[in-house]
Amino acid sequence: MKVVSYFIVCALWIIMSCQAKMERQVTKLNSPDLKEEFYVIPGEDEPLDPESIKKGKVLVSYNDCYHCHREESRAKGPAFTDISKRYPIQKAYVDMLARKIISGGTGTWGYPVMSPHPKISEEDAKLMVYYILSLDQK
Template sequence: MRRNLIFFLVLLAACSQKSAEENIDSSAEKEQAYIRAIEGEDEELDPEIIKRGEVLIAYSDCATCHKSDKRAKGPAFQDISKRYPIKEVYIDLLARKVISGGTGSWGSPVMSPHPDLKEEDARAMASYILSLKE
């Protein structure tokens, strides 16, 4: 009887451990599927431009949908920085997306367009966002 109980407890411990590991695996997989990191070497960013991007973002409406480290209506800026390597092409791509708005690259919510934003300013904002990469 005692032996059965011990056996049962060991089995229970083994099972709960396994399911904890599975949970970690599947949340890591989910994160990977959400981030969809693009391979590529990071290039140096100009600290002046990063600073300007940060200020421009603070004075724009970005915070109504974006947080730095948490998903809101829009993806977390840190998640965006994990997807794109720091390269001119991606800074261009993101700057154009901020100006035109759009959907589909992080799910179904829609980013409003910012047609009055100068391309240079949108690029500074994109540079700041990519600089959040650890």
């Protein structure tokens, strides 16, 4: 009987420890003064066409991007300015981010899931990425 009691006490202790850890993590994530740090990919920026940036801004505005993103602050997803700080303006990253807009994804910025947007053409998605990446140049 002592052994069973010991295992029950240990199991309860483990459950309570895990729950307390989860509560601390949720509090940390919901903290308004949390300064999220993220890695920045080094690289030189390629020049952007101002006309592409304007078209991209219109496309971002007319799609559902602002349901999950804001330009300056994190919403469900990362702020556009944070995205623009992370990625250099290079063809490889523009292509990758355009595919992510179209097919969706998860894990890059933590827990939120990027919804797929299969109706957006690859060309339009690239224009949207040009606009987003241009925000770091302001």
